[in-house]
Amino acid sequence: MSESERKKRSQCIDVWEEAGSEFYQESYPGMEADLEAFQKNPNKLSTLLPSNKTRTARKKINNGTVCYQATATLKPVEYGTLCQNTMGCNNEIQISLMPDLSENLSNEELVWEEIMKIKTMPISMAHKKELKAKLKSADAFRLQGFQQLKWQKRKFCNCLKTKWLEFYNKFHLWSSSLKKIEGHCGAGVVEFFLFIKLLIFLNAFTMVVVFIVLILPSVYWVELKGGIAPDLWNECGSSNESASIECCSAIYENTTRVARPRVTIHYVMDIIQGTGWVETTPMYYSYYPNQQFSVGKLFTYHIPLAYIVSTISYFLLFFLIIVRKSIKGFKQRMVETQVQYYLYSNSIFIGWDFCINNKIPAILKQKAIFNELRSFLIADRPKFENRNRSKQVNIIIIRLLISFLVIALIGSACFSVYLIFYYSIKLLQREQTFMWAFLLEFATPVAITFYNIVLPIIFDVFLKFENRSMYQETRLCILRIICVRLSLLVVLLGSIYKLINCVREKSQCASALCNSPLCWETYVGKIMYKLLIVDVACKIGITILISCPRSILVRHFKNNLFQVMSNQELNLAKHVLDVIYIQIIVWLGSFYVALMPALGLVSMVIMFYIKRFSCIVNYSLAQKVYSPSRAHTMIMSMLLMSYVLCVTTWLAVVSKITPSRSCGPFKGLPSIWRVLIDFIRTIPPWTITCYEILFSVNFVVPLIFILSCIVYYYHTVMGSNKKMIVVLRKQLVLEGHDKQFLLNRLSAFIKQQDRRRKATENNGEIDVLLS
């Protein structure tokens, strides 16, 4: 064994070595002689137990018995689980060792519990039915009074749970789709589709919240009150007070009050661009008034407050659900992957997905397992004999060069997006033909989406030259794609910020120097809307127009050229990034476009079907082995990171930039938090005093102290639990060896008895013969 292998093995089996090496043998010394002693004095056997033979083992067992006594319960030993945990492979011994349960169980509830445990026993159906019949016919005391009630309640809860599961499974959305996907691509990819489903439900919930809290009341109010009075408009036109809030709003309303176009093409174009008559619908921020109205005599409904509250509530909801899902996955990984030394065993014993039920995905999956095993073997082979000095240096130079190229490409893409943004705004100021204006409006989103699609392809080509291992390749690939997308978004947001944050003179509603829009929130909303539409449209287009013919070509022509061209999306992380990108756009735009969650919902549904199509028809994800838990962790961590980024951006924006003067529920206020502060002033003073007390120094410092004590306590408990786990693990090993020893003795004893019996029979026969 080489050095590394020896180290690995020693790390792996140090747990086992404590148990000593003398009983790694199958046969135990002095077995024959011992059996005589055993017959005379059975207790002597316990001294021969392997666990008793080592000094360290004895100490631990003493500790163990102390532990057991402390926690012993009065319940009878659970024979069911005992049967399972002993030599699970010997069925006959298992069945014969099952004790006569009818003697030991004392009441109905225990009988019922035992019946419930029958299904977990690994015996055949006939035996199970026998066991159940035996249990049912056993004498059991009927429970009295309160215990009877408790037991009935338990039974009822159980029954309810099964009924609920049945009912719930009926309404499982897309369950047949998911089953088909599982059959094609395996259980890891199903995690991805469950993630899309989660986002769909969250977006749907957001949409409902926004609709009820914000849209309905605002529509009610706006339809009730109507538009701006005409005399106000005249006043504003003439006087010098042309930069007051009312005048700015009047100017803005005038510019956007466009009649619905008669020509259908203009109607449709306006919808696609999100401009024109769409600006007067509840879709954008500018529709919402900064008024409050009274609902009968009950209370006043404050629309700006509703706006903020709905936003904060759905951000909070997202946060809670994402954190909950991440923690579940994290806990699982912490507990179960403590020992990472089972690469080969895992990929062989757990590698095959038993759900796969199609021919081609099965072939692909087998190929994937084969590739994985091959890559493990290659990784284990000693590498240094293959590489000499100059080759290593070459590779390092190539990698550095490619990294510079990548950074240069991303930088130039960002710069070009900035230029396109700047010039499209400039050109749009002048009068343009309809088509040209349309193109200019979409120039920036199209450029961003174009770079998002093209740059990863170029990076893939670069990766081939870099000669990296499989894991490094995938990690680097994902990292580069994240860089591209994030930097393009940052450039876009930065350019918008520059546009908005220009110096404004007192007599202007918005800065005329940089040509900032009158209502910058609607402007941001429009850009986000266009970005979303272009992205989804491109994805649909690529799947249908490019991937589909490609896969058809690959399937029907076995030419090498076509095989090379068929480099489909092999990486689950890329697909996850696609979906998360759309969700990021939805999050960033939700504050400025009230209907964005609804659009997000629709785009997620579209993405589900696109990804399903590429999975089932193009077999794009069937070529790698994805483990469900790792996929889940990856997805949740990416989602959490992007959520944090979006919320930070939103908080920064609303804190730094003043709301526009011409539109929206916050016009005229220095910041949107002012609404909250004003609201807080109206609530009863005792809450404010409570709040002040809670957050005063006298309270906070002791609280922090107590919290740190609690944290320290849990930290110590965790440390001692870890040590306990090590101790218990060693004890398990010893118990296992005890069992094995006893079994061997038992079988040797039985053999001996058999031999003796045969010997006495033979002797008897010989006697008969001789006599």
Next chain:
Amino acid sequence: MGNKAMTFTESQLEDYQDCTFFTRKEILRVYKRYRAICPEVVPKKMTGDEPVKIRVPQERIEQLPELKENPFKERICQVFSKEGNGSLSFEDFLDLLSVFSEQAPRQIKVYYAFKIYDFDDDHHIGPADLEQVLKLLTRSQLSAEEIVQVCEKVIEEADVDGDGKLSYMEFEHVILRAPDFLGTFHIRV
């Protein structure tokens, strides 16, 4: 649901519900699939001892869509078949699907996984068994040398008492560490 009364008796359904991880509806669904494999052999009424007596041969079971592409389909049939020749009665079939269902706990799945991978039935997974597993899993694409290497590596990783093969305890120890076992070791009907 008039069919329910005709196919199985109440007590049979209750028994099956208690002995497997299926609900009534699922048991009837399993029966439908079982009948669909071999309609000429499986009767509509299973109220007597038909669930035990009537057996569907192995070749027909292997044509089930869920098992068709499984490299271990033969072994699965052999393990669950009471007579050992691969033919499954309805109860065996129900048992099979119950073990592979989502509600089955880890312990029972590990037990049957061990039995499936133990091709020579000697209660140990030896190098010969591992070779078989690899051949089925990779469609004999690995070279003989690579197969030997992988077998060695697996035994090195998992074998603890040094006997060159995996006992049930060692196998259990490896499998219970992996979080994905429940996800991959199930068949949905």
